[in-house]
Amino acid sequence: MGFLRGGCLGLTGAALATFAASAGRLPAQSSVTVFAAASLTDAFTELGKRFEASRPGVRVQFNFAGSQQLALQLQQGARADVFAPADQRWMSAVKDSGLLPADPVIFAENRLVVILPRSNPARIGRLEDLARKGVKLVVAAEAVPAGRYTREMLQRLAAAPGFGLDYDAHVLGNVVSYEDNVKGVVAKVQLGEADAGVVYRSDASGAAGESLKVIAIPEAANPIATYPIATLKGSPSPELARAFVDLVLSAEGQGVLTRFGLKPAPIGTGSSRP
């Protein structure tokens, strides 16, 4: 009986100790934490590997989610080194909270596309079909950058000839689910549960693209999603943070971004090195 009691006490003690220790645990000095928009998942993962390869002993930790969620976490005190949302709005929100030591830099652009499951169950051929009654459309929620861009895109199309002034209202009336990040939209369309979804061009490229059909959106109606990047105040590894941002902005980084469907930042657009 004494053995059992001792064992229980020992376990409890160990649990409490670990619990306490994890409270203040920071990533090791040789790691860099990047909060990035979900649409950057593929590109940044590749960049992370290259970063680690060039700096043995360094680890890159990613947190990919909807930009709104990342901003909220940062505002609530999450520790990170780099922030790369999918729009200026959430970067400004973080800036307003006093978390940026320097101004952000635009490092990439993206555009929207409409994706369909390979089997195209709703027989959608053109953008106009999205307004057809009964189409099951999945888009990102309003707070997500992609969601905001989607609404903007629909409004522009409504104003364009051939779509009808109520186009955006009809299309939004077909929405069956608002996902909290753009990858969720991809998933629902890939599974064939949704008839169509609106995501970034980069999301429809690569491996995912093989199970999807894509409908392009005319340039005039397609908002440019600008991706800013910045290091964060209170970053545990400021030098590594800057180094990662440098990689993203470098020719190599821009090449990787292009490969994954993003457009490189136009040269000279507010890109002052931090």
Added chain:
Amino acid sequence: MTLEARLTRRRSTGFTLDVELAAPAGSTLVLAGESGSGKSTVLRLLAGLERPDAGRIALGGAVWFGATDWLGPGQRDVGWVPQDYALFPHLTVRENVEFGLRARRCTPGEVRRRVGAALERFGLADLAGRHPVELSGGQQQRVALARALVVEPALLLLDEPLAALDLQTRQTVRGELRSLVAGFPGVTVFVTHSPIEAMLFGDRIAVLEQGRVSQSGGREELLTRPRSAYVAQFMGLNLIQGRVLERRPDGVTRVETVDGNVTVAGTEGRGGPELFVAVSPRDITLYRSAPDASAQNLYRGRVLEMVPEPPFGERVRVVLDTHPRLVAEVTRSAVQHLGLGEGQEVYASFKATGAVAYG
């Protein structure tokens, strides 16, 4: 409507039940035996709560269980009263008694009439609105009986109905139960481990030992001619078993037993070699020192225990560690005279005329 039953059932524990029973309508068959002997199982098989591995159960002309027949408990005409009565705790006394009639879809008028009569008959009218938890043991038993009998079964199964009662209640209730059972027109099967109850209730008594009937017969027969050590003990008799050594022309028989030879004045029975000798405890005489050589059937042993018999302790049961174990019943003055005490070594003997041998 006579009950006829042949039952075999083997349990996963290895226990095997193999009995044959019969009882005419209006009679009470007592199943006596120790716990674990299979008595309750017999009742469950008769009630249809378990299925025998083989055999047959028939009441009157109706076959309840056979090679191709099977009637579930609801289809049999049976009233089963388990050991702890199993009253429905969430129902009142009246609702308990009504249950069977309602389950059989009797009309409300008939239910009211029959239940009213049953409550009156069992003296439960005042308790009709109470719940079982508010009742005494004796009252609970009456409810259980009323509930079972109101559906007018052809077979009444009572599993140790008096065991749950305290001594005083038991004696009062026993008498009431006796008249109830006597007046019941169907067959009653009454399970008990009490010899008194067996004697009181049993028109026929079947003694179960380890799943088999070791002896069955009327009161008199079991009382005077036990055929197994357990039955003898149950009836309070001494039993010696042996083989015929010599039958003398004057009727005296000498019996060879493992523990010596015994002489008995008369023999009944077929004349086979195996013999039982029953000796009443009152026919055993005790001595402090060895009696003279003419004493027959002499045993020697120590006193294991001495139990004064109620009501006044006038008579004392003395148990000896002889082989076989003998019980003698002597007067208190004899005990004093002999200076008997536990551990005391004594001699015990019985006259040849004081014993009966039977085959």
Added chain:
Amino acid sequence: MSLGVRTRDTVAAVAVRVALGVAMALLGALLVLPLLALVLRVPLATLAGQLGKRVVVQALVLSLEASLIATLVVVALGLPAAYLLATRQFPGKKVVEVVLDLPMVLPPTVGGLALLLAFGRAGLAGGALQLLGLSIPFTTLAVIVAQAFMAAPFFIGPVRAGIALVDPRVQEVARTLGATESYGFWRVVLPLSLPSIVAGTAMAGARALGEFGATITFAGNLPGVTQTMPLAVYVELQRDLDTAITLSVLLLLLSFGLLLALRAGHPERRR
């Protein structure tokens, strides 16, 4: 110098008291403090406005409707299941019991994905459902299915145990008195296992009310149709913190009320 026996006992008794006190304080901090913090942060000034917001009202109504129906479904299907499990033996019974318990330990999102792969348009039963004219994902029906799926074990478990506790002899007597199994169930087993049925219903109801992961994965997120209160909290967290807190406290009150009613209905037996 050795302490007397009594002093040693007293020291031990005090040590135990202190240990218990520390443990209770930690437990209180872990469980009570977060709930307290939630309640204290309710935006009292704008509460009326918050409660009138469309997102709040829609989520509240949808949650109540869906959880109610889901709970009724769980009870209707779970009661016979619990009865059979409690009273029957059959090969593979253990496996069935584990499978029925599974949603209790499954991460809700996993549950949602499983439901999608089973009942989605492209799922296992998708074709059959389409023939019946049913398309489940993204509908309120999907919400009910997700909630029922995750809440079922919370009902079946306790009810199965409760029914098993009903004295088998009482059930047997009922049969000898002529009751069919069905009659015996409604008149004897059910009344005697009622406390566990009530408890199971309350637990399942609370679980259905709080269901999130399976709902958002299987049913999606659309205000008025599939955006239950937990989903609304999640979305509002990124839009209007005050609304999120209002919804959270509403959920808290509903769950609290449900579980309180459960306790009040069946007081502790005194030792």
